[in-house]
Amino acid sequence: MKLVLSRKGFDSSAGGCANPILPDGSLWPLPIPDEDSPFRYGQLQRNGIGLADLLADLTRGRVAASMGAHLDPDLERDDLTERTDPHWQPTFGQQGAALGHLFKQGISPGDLFLFYGWFREIETTHSGWRFRKSAEDRHILFGWFQIDRWLDMSRTQNRNRWQARHPHAHGTRANPNVLFLAPKRLRLGGERTRFPGAGSFSGITPGQVLTEPGGARGDWLLPSWFHPEGRASVLSYHADPKRWRQAPEGTRLRNVNRGQEFVLDLDHYPEAHDWLHQLFTAAKATPAHDSEKSIPFPCE
């Protein structure tokens, strides 16, 4: 099994601000702008809060409700107002160089993406939403996606079927281009869990926070077992030993300034299985959708 740490949502260039932590402590990873997407920012919501106004405040009008939103990964049915598709299921598209990296790393069904993003607390004022002044910039895990299988979106047939339902079926896309589908339930260590195969954490538990307390957001404090010394492989993009430092409180990692998908081969890091189990046990996550319909299209 492989674990992929995948950065998603607004960043310093796409969107240009942090993703909000709402006053109730919930995380809202924002889709990056994409004019080819079938979805608009004005169609998105969470917990009854419309994204249009919140986004106008936080970006000072740079990102408008009429702009296209790259809803990917698509983890929550209710993120889109009036989602009527009875066959909706979580999806996650990957393409181009990022996907090339994943294939090169030997990604296969059963592997698990953990999504993280740049998050900061927001508050309401007389003039609307804003980032809380003293709030820290942190990288925080906000969701997951286990690979059940994937569809080749370079095939016209698949693009036509998914046109209204996923950004990767729209516009000009780099090759390779695939759409990942998740199993109904997350499987960890061969055991079926109570969590859906893909979903999002509803709040923040300490295990989800990657950034070292008080540190810059690219300075991570990870569990001790993460250190690559004596292991047969290392987190991809992070082979330089100077990035790693063993400390009493854990392993410090200076995150690379580029790349979006960091792959860890858990065959060489068996401790990760317990860590994953604890992460999901502690975290509050969206409940599994027992009413899910069967998957509409055959595996390609």
Place this chain on the structure above:
DNA sequence: ACAAGGCGGTATAGATTCTC
């Protein structure tokens, strides 16, 4: 094998806003 592209990050400076 090499060069170029792409892009997320940091550093910096100037502008703006906040606080007293």
Place this chain on the structure above:
DNA sequence: GAGAATCTATACCGCCTTGT
């Protein structure tokens, strides 16, 4: 209104990927 804090725009850096 002054100084501090914060925000914004810009330049620069690093480095994997792709194209030649």
